[in-house]
Amino acid sequence: MHKFSYNFCNVFKPSAVSCSTLTAEGRDVKHYTNGYIGNRVLKLNVGFLLAAGPGHIHQTSLDIPVIRVSEDTDLEYLRGTLRLSRTQEGVLVQGDLHAGFEDVCARCLETVMRDEVLQLQELYAHPPSDMTEFSIDEDGILDLAPLLREEILIAAEHNVLCREDCKGLCMDCGANLNEEECGCPEDDIDPRFAQLKALRGSEE
Secondary structure, rough: OOOOOEEEEEEOOOOEEEEEEEOOOOOOOOOOOOOOEEEHEEEEEEEHHHHOOOOOOOEEEEEEEEEEEOOEEEEEEEEEEEEEOOOOOOEEEEEEEEEEEEEEEOOOOOEEEEEEEEEEEEEEEEOOOOOEEEEEOOEEEEHHHHHHHHHHHHHHHOOOOOOOOOOEEOOOOEOOOOOOOOOOOOOOOOOOHHHHHHHHHHHO
């Protein structure tokens, strides 16, 4: 069973900070067959913060392994600290979270583990408003999953290399040139890939 934890700190005034820790043990957490836990852990109950009124702050430290954020987004881990601030409009979510996920090298197509820092700053409106993308309903649940999915997909749009000197694939036979010399003649290149070869040469 995977373990994860939340560390909560409620800040009601500078001189009064209370903290507690919650763990997954004994909680109803969905596990998928691939070992990932369900995104239910990303649903934060902030009803107490809504009731406290504007000006109150809640700090949450996350350390969650292998989580399925959505059907098309899996993370190897999610770590960092969130600052939840009660405002007149709702709850402002701020923080830097480290998200680990698998990607492919843009040159050789080998699997690469990425560590991206997701810089969050988003208002969850309460009550819900057409002016904001995210909101908190009357149940007081703040769902981080849609926001995280959006940020991860944006981060994944940027190409990544397995290493800076990655040689990529042979334009002719498709061999991984990091692992072997394919033996294809230098000039024996499919003309459709000639421009791509020139571009790779300019990068080097």
